[in-house]
Amino acid sequence: xxxxxxxxxxxxxxxxxxxxxxxxxxxxxxxxxxxxxxxxxxxxxxxxxxxxxxxxxxxxxxxxxxxxxxxxxxxxxxxxxxxxxxxxxxxxxxxxxxxxxxxxxxxxxxxxxxxxxxxxxxxxxxxxxxxxxxxxxxxxxxxxxxxxxxxxxxxxxxxxxxxxxxxxxxxxxxxxxxxxxxxxxxxxxxxxxxxxxxxxxxxxxxxxxxxxxxxxxxxxxxxxxxxxxxxxxxxxxxxxxxxxxxxxxxxxxxxxxxxxxxxxxxxxxxxxxxxxxxxxxxxxxxxxxxxxxxxxxxxxxxxxxxxxxxxxxxxxxxxxxxxxxxxxxxxxxxxxxxxxxxxxxxxxxxxxxxxxxxxxxxxxxxxxxxxxxxxxxxxxxxxxxxxxxxxxxxxxxxxxxxxxxxxxxxxxxxxxxxxxxxxxxxxxxxxxxxxxxxxxxxxxxxxxxx
Amino acid sequence: xxxxxxxxxxxxxxxxxxxxxxxxxxxxxxxxxxxxxxxxxxxxxxxxxxxxxxxxxxxxxxxxxxxxxxxxxxxxxxxxxxxxxxxxxxxxxxxxxxxxxxxxxxxxxxxxxxxxxxxxxxxxxxxxxxxxxxxxxxxxxxxxxxxxxxxxxxxxxxxxxxxxxxxxxxxxxxxxxxxxxxxxxxxxxxxxxxxxxxx
Numbered sequence: 001x002x003x004x005x006x007x008x009x010x011x012x013x014x015x016x017x018x019x020x021x022x023x024x025x026x027x028x029x030x031x032x033x034x035x036x037x038x039x040x041x042x043x044x045x046x047x048x049x050x051x052x053x054x055x056x057x058x059x060x061x062x063x064x065x066x067x068x069x070x071x072x073x074x075x076x077x078x079x080x081x082x083x084x085x086x087x088x089x090x091x092x093x094x095x096x097x098x099x100x101x102x103x104x105x106x107x108x109x110x111x112x113x114x115x116x117x118x119x120x121x122x123x124x125x126x127x128x129x130x131x132x133x134x135x136x137x138x139x140x141x142x143x144x145x146x147x148x149x150x151x152x153x154x155x156x157x158x159x160x161x162x163x164x165x166x167x168x169x170x171x172x173x174x175x176x177x178x179x180x181x182x183x184x185x186x187x188x189x190x191x192x193x194x195x196x197x198x199x200x201x202x203x204x205x206x207x208x209x210x211x212x213x214x215x216x217x218x219x220x221x222x223x224x225x226x227x228x229x230x231x232x233x234x235x236x237x238x239x240x241x242x243x244x245x246x247x248x249x250x251x252x253x254x255x256x257x258x259x260x261x262x263x264x265x266x267x268x269x270x271x272x273x274x275x276x277x278x279x280x281x282x283x284x285x286x287x288x289x290x291x292x293x294x295x296x297x298x299x300x301x302x303x304x305x306x307x308x309x310x311x312x313x314x315x316x317x318x319x320x321x322x323x324x325x326x327x328x329x330x331x332x333x334x335x336x337x338x339x340x341x342x343x344x345x346x347x348x349x350x351x352x353x354x355x356x357x358x359x360x361x362x363x364x365x366x367x368x369x370x371x372x373x374x375x376x377x378x379x380x381x382x383x384x385x386x387x388x389x390x391x392x393x394x395x396x397x398x399x400x401x402x403x404x405x406x407x408x409x410x411x412x413x414x415x416x417x418x419x420x421x422x423x424x425x426x427x428x429x430x431x432x433x434x435x436x437x438x439x440x441x442x443x444x445x446x447x448x449x450x
Numbered sequence: 451x452x453x454x455x456x457x458x459x460x461x462x463x464x465x466x467x468x469x470x471x472x473x474x475x476x477x478x479x480x481x482x483x484x485x486x487x488x489x490x491x492x493x494x495x496x497x498x499x500x501x502x503x504x505x506x507x508x509x510x511x512x513x514x515x516x517x518x519x520x521x522x523x524x525x526x527x528x529x530x531x532x533x534x535x536x537x538x539x540x541x542x543x544x545x546x547x548x549x550x551x552x553x554x555x556x557x558x559x560x561x562x563x564x565x566x567x568x569x570x571x572x573x574x575x576x577x578x579x580x581x582x583x584x585x586x587x588x589x590x591x592x593x594x595x596x597x598x599x600x601x602x603x604x605x606x607x608x609x610x611x612x613x614x615x616x617x618x619x620x621x622x623x624x625x626x627x628x629x630x631x632x633x634x635x636x637x638x639x640x641x642x643x644x645x646x647x648x649x
Contacts, residue, residue: 054585054592067589085590093592421459423594423617425585440621 007370008040008095012112013102014075016045016063020267022291023103023128026182028057033363035059042094044087046076046108060428064090068108078107080402081409087115088413092422098370100124101148104131104141110148117151117384118406122373125149126156127166130288130309142169143392147399150387153373156180156366159310162288171391180365181314183357184294191300191346192275201232201338204277204301206270207284207292209240214283214306219245220327221283223253225334232338233258237265237273274299278344279337285325287311293320298353300346304337306330316356319349381407456619463619476551476630478623480615482544497532541565544612549623551630554637557598559609575634577601581609581627583620596620598627 011031015023031041036059047053047065055063066086071077091099099116101109104127113123125148132138149155149170155177157163163177196202203225209215219242222234236246236259243261250259265273274280280296282305289310293303297319305311307322314320321340323333381403388399426440454465466477505528543564550558557578559571579599584606586595594617597606609623 053587064587064592066587082589086587086592089590089592440625 005371006038006040007367007374008097009034009042009370010091010094010096010099010112010116011041011043011102012045012099012106012109013043014046014070014106014108015103016043017057018048018051019074022182022289025267025291026126026128027102028061029183029185029359030363030366031061032059033359034366035061036360037363037367039367040094042090042096044090044108044112046070062094066108073105075106076108076111078111080111081406083108083111084115084406084409085413087112088119088410089422091116091119091121092419093425095424096121098122098124098373100126100370102126103128104145105129110144113148113152114403114406115410118381118403118410120378122153122376123151124154124156124369124373125152126158127162128158128288130162130165130286131169133169143395146170146391146395147388147402150391150399151384152176153376154178154369156369158182158289159313161310161313165288178365178369180362180369181357182289182291182294183359183362184291184298184353185359186298186350186354186357189271189274189295189298189350191298191350195346196276196278198278198341199231201229201279201341202235202277203232203279203281203304203334204235204237204274204296205281205283206237206265206273207282209236209238209242209246211242212285213240214285214325215240215242215245217283217285217306217325217327217330218281219249221281221330221334222246222259223249223255224327224331226253226255226258228331228335229338233260235260235262235273235277237262237270239264270295271299274301277301278341279304279334281334282306282311283325283330284308284311290314294353294357298350298357300344300349302337302341302344304330304333316352319352454622458616458618461613461615461619463615463622465622475553476626478549478551478626479546480548480610480613480619481546482613497536501528501532541567542612547610547613549609549627551626553630554634557627557630559611561612573598573600573607575630578627578631580631581624582606583617583624594620596624596627 009031011027013023013027015021016027017024027043031043034041041061043061043063045063045065047067047069052065052067055065057063066083068076068083076083090096099112099121101113101123102125103109109125113125116123131141133142145166146169149166149172152172155166155172157166157177157179158181160179163174163179166172167174167177205218207213207215218236225232226234234255246259246261250256250261262273274296278301280293280301280303282290282293282296282303284290284306285308287309290305293305293311293314296303297315303315303320305320305322306325308325312322321333321337323329385400385403388403389396391399454463456463460482462481462483464479464481466479468475468477541563544561545564546560546562548558548560548562550560552558554575556572556574559573561569563569577600579601581596581598584595584597586593593614595614596609598609600607609627
């Protein structure tokens with residue numbers, strides 16, 4: 001299973017490449033750094049259009065694109081027990097020791113964690129977002145989260161605010177939650193080689209133009225700032241339902257020459273857009289962590305952001321100016337940032353970010369969580385059921401029934417196709433120039449020894 | 451050469467080398483056993499039950515479609531239907547799938563059914579780019595399969611169309627196919643080299 005403390009990890013989420021986003025990048029970078037540390041990582045996600053089956057990414061990262069169609073916002077259809085056979089097959093053939101699920105909004109993650117617990121594997125869950133408590137969607141999501149986290153070995157959150165939010169939503173004891181912040185690839189996000197001229201100030205906004213990301217705030221803030229500071233220009237990258245409102249604002253105040261709308265920006269081009277600006281504006285109404293401001297700081301931009309969620313925890317005070325999510329407060333913050341600009345040295349900022357945030361550090365801290373998870377005691381079904389009962393009067397009993405049925409299905413599946421009939425995948429070293437035939441010879445030798 | 455035989459579960463792998471001009475012909479068989487007998491009896495039981503049900507329906511005259519005024523004809527009709535279904539199912543039962551490697555000529559893929567019918571598919575050696583062992587992922591499982599990448603074709607050609615043999619049996623067949631393709635490529639290179647020398 002694990003040699004010399006090295007683990008075999010299965011990352012599960014609905015969100016992975018070819019989509020680009022916070023969760024997707026987190027899984028990818030974390031997997032790459034864990035592989036550098038000597039662990040084996042396999043990723044499981046749903047199929048994207050015609051990308052289905054097994055794919056290999058950089059460094060030999062194996063990805064299973066399981067052909068379950070997504071039904072709502074990139075999530076697989078929740079069938080409760082439908083994913084049990086494929087999850088079991090992947091866990092046995094890759095000889096997995098730990099299952100790591102990402103994002104509370106991912107149905108595949110919840111199902112895979114449930115099945116992994118039924119089969120006795122250790123499970124770690126990472127929560128990437130903040131959620132509310134009051135609306136119908138949040139209430140149901142929180143109940144599902146409570147079910148999954150009732151029996152998780154360890155949990156990880158990306159900021160202290162996120163930890164507080166997760167603990168309150170799920171009732172998980174705080175001792176079992178670790179805080180490991182995200183990081184940024186500082187090698188990719190480098191500042192501009194030459195300092196920009198300061199007679200015209202460029203403010204960059206790159207985000208999805210949706211309500212959650214504060215696009216409505218931008219509609220109020222931009223005309224006011226343009227009125228107060230004649231030498232300020234805006235560059236807006238990103239697309240979404242609120243783009244129409246921003247276009248209307250541009251027309252209404254005749255700001256076509258002062259506000260550039262770039263549309264959707266591919267992730268590879270983000271750095272080239274950021275280095276054209278002096279200030280990065282983030283107007284999110286809620287954020288557990290904000291990788292966008294890390295990317296901006298790594299490129300040497302001064303950040304102006306709303307004081308929400310985990311944002312105050314991300315950057316040191318001299319790299320960020322915070323404001324309440326209110327248009328007049330944000331305009332004041334932008335004014336303050338413009339006055340602070342002459343003191344900013346992009347290269348020095350980039351060097352500081354290199355020391356503060358790195359994915360290798362995140363991987364080492366995650367390794368500690370895995371070691372702690374593996375040391376948790378093995379418990380059979382009867383010992384685990386009381387944890388579900390404490391989830392609620394009716395919900396607790398329902399969860400227990402769900403787990404018992406899952407256990408019975410697993411036993412049935414074992415009768416139909418015993419564990420030893422699932423063929424284990426040989427270790428394929430993609431980085432060394434070993435011929436395919438030698439690899440299969442060594443695998444056959446392993447099989448005979450077993 | 452002694453034939454090599456590996457048995458795992460329902461599948462048996464046998465390797466034969468036949469003497470034939472110009473060089474030895476490699477034959478690999480994968481045979482399936484055991485599952486068929488159970489299926490036949492279960493099927494016969496099901497069909498008997500189905501017939502009894504039909505007869506009962508005829509006697510009680512509930513089902514109009516089955517000509518209640520002609521019981522003999524309807525019984526014969528239901529026997530024919532059952533016989534037809536059984537024959538269709540038996541036709542699909544595979545007894546053996548073989549790969550015959552004819553060096554420098556091509557690869558013959560054969561499927562032998564329980565009914566005695568054999569389906570052949572010949573692939574000329576020049577058309578094969580590379581044999582590959584693929585992991586196939588379905589919504590419920592993941593298994594290994596051996597396929598051929600063909601020149602000019604978008605789709606891979608499955609070597610074993612009906613059976614799902616374990617990977618320990620696929621590996622020697624894959625190695626033999628690779629060796630045959632490499633020999634052919636080496637031969638082609640030598641021929642091109644001698645042609646260049648002659649010119």
